[in-house]
Amino acid sequence: MSSESTIEKATKEKxxxxxxxxxxxxxxxxxxxxxxxxxSGDSDDGDDGDxxxxxxxxxxxxxxxxxxxxxxxxxxxxxSSLAMTWTITRRELAAYFNSxxxxxxxxxxxxxxxxxxxxxxxxxxxxxxxxxxxxxxxxPFALCFLVIPLFTMRALSDxxxxxxxxxxxxxxVKDSEVILGKYFAALAIVTVQLGxxxxxxxxxxxxxxxxxxxxxxAFWVGMSGLFFLSATGTAVGLMYSSxxxxxxxxxxxxxxxxxxxxxxxxxxAVESLQGWPGDAISFISLQSRFEPFARGLxxxxxxxxxxxxxxxxxxxxxxxxxxxxxx
Amino acid sequence: xxxxxxxxxxxxTKRYGSFRALDDVSFEVRRGEIxxxxxxxxxxxxxxxxxxxxxxxxxxxTAKVRGQDVFDDxxxxxxxxxxxxxxxxxxxxxxxFEYLRFSARVRNLDESTFKKxxxxxxxxxxxxxxxxKEIRQLSHGYRQRVGLAQALIHDPPILILDEPTSDLDPxxxxxxxxxxxxxxxxxxxxxxxxxxxxxxxACARAIIVSRGRVVADGPLDEIRAKSGRVRYVVSIxxxxxxxxxxxxxxxxxxxxxxxxxxSLAGVKKVNELPTDERAHAYExxxxxxxxxxxxxxxxxxxxxxxxxxxxxxxxxxxxxxRQLTIGDxxxxxxxxxxxxxxxxxxxxxxxxxxxxxxxxxxDDDEDSDSDDSDSDDDGKRNxx
Numbered sequence: 001m002s003s004e005s006t007i008e009k010a011t012k013e014k015x016x017x018x019x020x021x022x023x024x025x026x027x028x029x030x031x032x033x034x035x036x037x038x039x040s041g042d043s044d045d046g047d048d049g050d051x052x053x054x055x056x057x058x059x060x061x062x063x064x065x066x067x068x069x070x071x072x073x074x075x076x077x078x079x080s081s082l083a084m085t086w087t088i089t090r091r092e093l094a095a096y097f098n099s100x101x102x103x104x105x106x107x108x109x110x111x112x113x114x115x116x117x118x119x120x121x122x123x124x125x126x127x128x129x130x131x132x133x134x135x136x137x138x139x140p141f142a143l144c145f146l147v148i149p150l151f152t153m154r155a156l157s158d159x160x161x162x163x164x165x166x167x168x169x170x171x172x173v174k175d176s177e178v179i180l181g182k183y184f185a186a187l188a189i190v191t192v193q194l195g196x197x198x199x200x201x202x203x204x205x206x207x208x209x210x211x212x213x214x215x216x217x218a219f220w221v222g223m224s225g226l227f228f229l230s231a232t233g234t235a236v237g238l239m240y241s242s243x244x245x246x247x248x249x250x251x252x253x254x255x256x257x258x259x260x261x262x263x264x265x266x267x268x269a270v271e272s273l274q275g276w277p278g279d280a281i282s283f284i285s286l287q288s289r290f291e292p293f294a295r296g297l298x299x300x301x302x303x304x305x306x307x308x309x310x311x312x313x314x315x316x317x318x319x320x321x322x323x324x325x326x327x
Numbered sequence: 328x329x330x331x332x333x334x335x336x337x338x339x340t341k342r343y344g345s346f347r348a349l350d351d352v353s354f355e356v357r358r359g360e361i362x363x364x365x366x367x368x369x370x371x372x373x374x375x376x377x378x379x380x381x382x383x384x385x386x387x388x389t390a391k392v393r394g395q396d397v398f399d400d401x402x403x404x405x406x407x408x409x410x411x412x413x414x415x416x417x418x419x420x421x422x423x424f425e426y427l428r429f430s431a432r433v434r435n436l437d438e439s440t441f442k443k444x445x446x447x448x449x450x451x452x453x454x455x456x457x458x459x460k461e462i463r464q465l466s467h468g469y470r471q472r473v474g475l476a477q478a479l480i481h482d483p484p485i486l487i488l489d490e491p492t493s494d495l496d497p498x499x500x501x502x503x504x505x506x507x508x509x510x511x512x513x514x515x516x517x518x519x520x521x522x523x524x525x526x527x528x529a530c531a532r533a534i535i536v537s538r539g540r541v542v543a544d545g546p547l548d549e550i551r552a553k554s555g556r557v558r559y560v561v562s563i564x565x566x567x568x569x570x571x572x573x574x575x576x577x578x579x580x581x582x583x584x585x586x587x588x589x590s591l592a593g594v595k596k597v598n599e600l601p602t603d604e605r606a607h608a609y610e611x612x613x614x615x616x617x618x619x620x621x622x623x624x625x626x627x628x629x630x631x632x633x634x635x636x637x638x639x640x641x642x643x644x645x646x647x648x649r650q651l652t653i654g655d656x657x658x659x660x661x662x663x664x665x666x667x668x669x670x671x672x673x674x675x676x677x678x679x680x681x682x683x684x685x686x687x688x689x690d691d692d693e694d695s696d697s698d699d700s701d702s703d704d705d706g707k708r709n710x711x
Contacts, residue, residue: 078406087429095418
């Protein structure tokens with residue numbers, strides 16, 4: 001296990017660092033990102049430059065603009081899908097950071113984690129080992145029960161309720177870009193939350209305190225497990241959010257679904273089940289999928305499971321959004 | 328010539344369950360036209376606009392914007408449109424500037440083009456003072472301005488505006504309509520509104536929809552003449568009062584005048600209008616084809632009466648609008664039968680769900696608008 005985890009440690013640390021870098025970009029370096037973004041957008045299709053030129057001319061001679069812009073160009077005059085998704089993601093992130101709920105959820109779950117980790121049943125001190133195991137007991141539940149539902153509930157519901165979706169969708173945006181943009185934004189926020197959680201072990205084992213030598217490899221594997229779990233949970237939340245105009249409904253549906261399929265694996269009644277029912281339940285349960293990660297094992301089958309559920313939910317959300325056309 | 332058709336709709340039908348929100352709507356809008364899209368609440372204006380902007384799909388029928396199908400080439404269609412939905416639904420937590428920058432990014436404007444365009448639209452929409460305010464802090468009128476600004480930011484060849492002036496004050500309206508006329512010369516504008524004066528001020532052509540159907544489509548003059556009725560107002564001096572009577576003999580009696588006017592060829596109906604004791608005033612309904620004024624004058628001159636006033640009105644747009652869409656209102660208020668029988672038969676089946684879901688939310692706000700036009704009309708209605 002140790003050799004396995006050291007390899008994984010290296011790769012995982014790298015990807016983790018990349019993720020964190022992304023987050024920092026999103027938070028602080030909007031300006032730079034925007035520049036590089038518009039640059040990439042232009043390089044994607046050369047026609048863009050021409051079109052922009054034409055429309056800036058239009059201020060002076062609008063007639064010539066209309067004459068000079070045939071249909072083909074109009075069709076191309078949109079950013080690349082990547083840039084478009086990023087534009088939407090960035091708008092969503094700004095909305096998240098503008099909302100009080102974000103700060104409340106993040107600080108409440110930090111406090112909650114702290115209380116559970118140090119106080120509950122004697123806490124970390126009782127365990128008497130250098131491990132973050134207790135954190136991996138607590139966080140999945142917190143994520144499923146509150147964090148993810150709260151972060152995803154307004155994603156699409158609110159837009160539908162207020163009607164902003166109409167303005168968004170009638171811009172030259174693909175429905176898939178809307179879904180993905182919103183998904184990445186919600187996932188980024190959950191990742192920020194996870195990133196903040198890392199402060200705990202850092203404070204305990206690196207600086208300012210040195211309570212012992214933590215197996216950082218296993219820890220990062222656990223964190224990556226949480227990340228995949230969040231990726232799935234966020235997709236589920238987004239899906240429910242695309243079904244309804246009510247944030248409350250979306251919140252409870254997400255909470256019940258996630259908590260339900262997570263808790264399914266922890267029920268002792270289920271554990272005692274023999275044969276295929278038990279297997280089926282542990283196949284579905286988020287908990288049994290997450291378990292190996294908590295123990296420091298990178299389980300590729302679980303990753304496939306998490307990712308495919310996420311993709312499935314996003315596809316469903318996409319179709320739910322398209323359904324407006326027909327209903 | 329056909330390339331000039333910017334918006335083309337053919338046989339658009341939209342059903343919500345058994346309710347037909349749109350029923351075989353067809354029209355064309357050419358480049359350089361500003362078309363007023365009129366109709367009572369729930370008539371299908373917003374539904375049509377949503378189909379044209381690719382927000383919803385029609386149950387049947389086709390629509391093309393700049394020759395591109397709204398169903399197959401949605402991205403191309405949407406990128407050549409500027410759209411302002413009803414009530415300007417904007418992201419409330421963004422500032423005006425952020426919102427404009429967001430829509431510019433989605434429209435693929437680079438930073439320098441955006442700055443140039445932003446300066447222009449901010450001036451047009453009068454947003455200079457509010458750029459850094461959050462949209463939630465703005466009044467409805469200002470939100471509508473922001474909505475307009477985002478529709479104009481990419482300088483689109485086609486503008487679709489769903490009640491763009493409903494929250495503006497009279498000064499802003501006038502300003503906006505003037506601006507619209509100015510940019511409308513080489514653009515295509517489809518503008519829905521309840522306010523008929525706006526249509527008369529800004530549009531050369533109107534499309535009137537009622538219960539999901541186009542009931543009138545054409546230049547305003549043509550629509551005004553559509554009902555084929557012309558009104559003449561005649562008043563004749565009756566009593567001497569302070570001023571001396573200048574006619575032959577004694578002033579005529581009311582019945583005498585009424586009888587004489589009724590016997591004129593081409594007069595369909597004579598109504599007495601409320602007047603004081605010094606004059607008889609009558610409203611005559613005539614055929615459109617011939618001008619009855621010479622006849623009326625001749626008659627009165629021959630009788631030796633004193634003519635105080637004689638003028639001829641073609642119907643106002645409001646009259647026509649009311650006449651064409653009256654069925655809607657009667658139905659909504661559950662009043663008795665409407666003259667158009669075949670329509671009614673169909674509606675009876677559908678009466679239960681005749682409220683268009685999409686229009687529901689906005690009904691409250693719009694009521695005030697339509698009440699305005701009602702009260703404008705009241706005077707005329709009383710006279711009839």
